[in-house]
Amino acid sequence: MRIILVGPPGAGKGTQADSICAKYGIAHISTGDILRANVKAATELGKLAKGYMDAGKLVPDELIIEMVESRIQESDAKAGFLLDGFPRTRRQAEELDSLLKKHGFSLDAVVELAVADEVAVKRLASRRLCAQCGEIYNTVMKLPKTEGVCDRCGGSIIQRDDDDEAVIRNRLAVYHEQTAPLIEYYRIKGVLCTIDATGSRDAVMKLLEADFGGK
Ligand code: AMP
Numbered sequence: 001m002r003i004i005l006v007g008p009p010g011a012g013k014g015t016q017a018d019s020i021c022a023k024y025g026i027a028h029i030s031t032g033d034i035l036r037a038n039v040k041a042a043t044e045l046g047k048l049a050k051g052y053m054d055a056g057k058l059v060p061d062e063l064i065i066e067m068v069e070s071r072i073q074e075s076d077a078k079a080g081f082l083l084d085g086f087p088r089t090r091r092q093a094e095e096l097d098s099l100l101k102k103h104g105f106s107l108d109a110v111v112e113l114a115v116a117d118e119v120a121v122k123r124l125a126s127r128r129l130c131a132q133c134g135e136i137y138n139t140v141m142k143l144p145k146t147e148g149v150c151d152r153c154g155g156s157i158i159q160r161d162d163d164d165e166a167v168i169r170n171r172l173a174v175y176h177e178q179t180a181p182l183i184e185y186y187r188i189k190g191v192l193c194t195i196d197a198t199g200s201r202d203a204v205m206k207l208l209e210a211d212f213g214g215k
Contacts, residue, residue, distance in 0.1 A: 001080040007113030008175045010120025017084040026080035056170035110186040113197035130155040
């Protein structure tokens, strides 16, 4: 199974991706996570990407496409994969079509998680995460038992640099301008499935299972 998850920042792509990947036994490929790991490890790619990420801008297509091509060929992606945060531009979508063709892969579905901007801003501005294991927290709905300490692994709870409100608004503007047009691109291909992602994690998962579970 090969799936693309598309939606604005704050739609809950990472959270739902974890559940979908566990259910279907496929690899979760998040371009944002790969880039953050590169920034943390101070690789050449990380150094190039950091400025764009901190400003809420897109990292140049060439860097991303190369990164995805090598990632989809890794062994854990053989049984299938879910792309989270990629493609984000028309060029990335076209390059992905070529990559899939080149490697003999087909695309089963593109799932759009739809959410209003104001809901996304509220979610992201209150989002916190563990610097060590990535567990997600929220200052309104899900606080760790001990302030600043991850319940799961004891790591420190931090806020992502790009979850600052001004940067969030910029990321949303970039989404509407560059990524939202891809929804039409995939609708025309007949692979699009749109889910209302306004509700809780479990409510959205139920909608996903109802619309998509039969595949
Ligand atoms: P995300 O974790 O998906 O919200 O991504 C965080 C940041 O990484 C984005 O704001 C971009 O700067 C960068 N990024 C992630 N995926 C892509 C992509 N497919 N194309 C360009 N930039 C990306």
